[in-house]
Amino acid sequence: MKVLVPVKRVIDANIKVRVKSDQSGVELNNVKMAMNPFCEIAVEEAIRLKESGSVEEIIVVAAGPAQSQETLRTGLAMGADRAILIETDEPPEPLAVAKLLKAVVDRENPGLVILGKQAIDGDNNQTGQMLAALLGWSIGTFVSKLAVEADMIKVTREVDGGLENLELVRPSVVTVDLRLNEPRYASLPNIMKAKKKPLDTLNPEELGVDISARLEIVSVVEPPARSAGVKVESAAELVDKLKNEAKVI
């Protein structure tokens, strides 16, 4: 089975983002970028499936600016076999990404698509569900356990009340949650090897997909700031303040 792993280049999770002064978005120039942490978990899971013999080939795919090549190389260094970049000027919205990915699925015929449940920039949590919809495939979201069987994929999902188990008819789309695995670091030899792995570049026109935005950004602003309050020295002082000052207990 072939598995497709879509990945996204985002601001590194440890960087504090800055809003642009013209309110058009978040400052991306000269900011450290990295693979979205949930995408790392998806790549790792695909590699483990390959190591256990359920998967023969792993293709990482990204839709975004040319620099997304770096993110794809990270996936290749972790252990993916080849990469596809769908190059766009602006990062496409989730629905457009899902349409681009569908076009790639139609060309590559993977038996499974594994991707992160959300990207930590837009926090949309949509792309995997939308891709499954466009393909008419089964979907397992927020997955913390995954087992590939002959005719189905068994998943455990993290839901608000606890955990839920589903059996998905193959082929499937699975979006991964934090506790599925601990992604590996790429070793230096593997980073060198990744430079020689194939990376194809496509564009939305070749794939016949209209990626024009449906949402217009009116403004992006800082959230209301919360200021630090006072320090207390004892439990009695804390209880007194909660009771008589804040009046919350």
Next chain:
Amino acid sequence: MAILVIGEHDNSELKPSTLNAVTAAQQLGAEIDLLVAGSDCSAAAEHAGRVTGVGRVLKAESPCLADALAENLAPLIVSLAGDYSHVVAPASTFGKNVMPRASALLDVQQVSDISAIESEDTFTRPIYAGNAMATVRSKDPIKLITVRTTAFEAATEDGSASIEEVTAVDDSGLSRFAGEELTRSERPELTTADIVISGGRGMQSGDNFPMLERIADKLGAAVGASRAAVDAGYVPNDYQVGQTGKVVAPDLYIAVGISGAIQHLAGMKDSKVIVAINKDEEAPIFQVADYGWVADLFEAVPQLEEALDEAS
């Protein structure tokens, strides 16, 4: 035009998240229908009929809708959506799972997790873990929206809407529900509790969480946790408060042994009053805390328990 709210329920009653979604819908228009799609869900439909502001309850019953499988529920939403200007669901794991599937089938770019409604087509939502607020205008003919439940009050329950049956869909046969392991608790639900007490990596072990549970029981609070505490296996996943876990905004949030990573703050910084107990006075949690107590939690929490006893 009318608004369709997708009800989250367990076939016997509505989940509180639905009440927040109805309030958001009320800000969009006066005519509100509430969909209750399930199996043997008459009790949930009757509950839906009591929600203030709801004009009609649409009840769709089929065994294949019992467990809210997205593959079966999304086509039902699509079949109804043409009569509405907006389709609204809570941004719970239920809404996050099904709404994007319906959106893609309708060729609509969903707007996720909105925290404010500026106009019928313009919405504000947190991005980058709440470190920026984006206001976006949707150009799609139908708006599909998920709602941050903590940003909208719960609708009251003194209405009397009619219940109408709608045609259910056929089973897609794509997936099968195979059981669940739900956390049972006598305490209030995390996302709706007035008071939340959460533990972090500083708790050192799940065996130490009963310390927090005793305080929770004195205050009628829910117990939560940081991602670090969940990843370390101290408590189950559904305790997690943060960017990718649950978003809470109680009257009082007590953070114990939590450093205050960006992704945790994203899940609790809209709480009215925040208390932080941490032995590291440089911990970022103190930058958002109304009351900070620099102390070893293993000494401080028992003292807090005593002080609460004395004050009551």
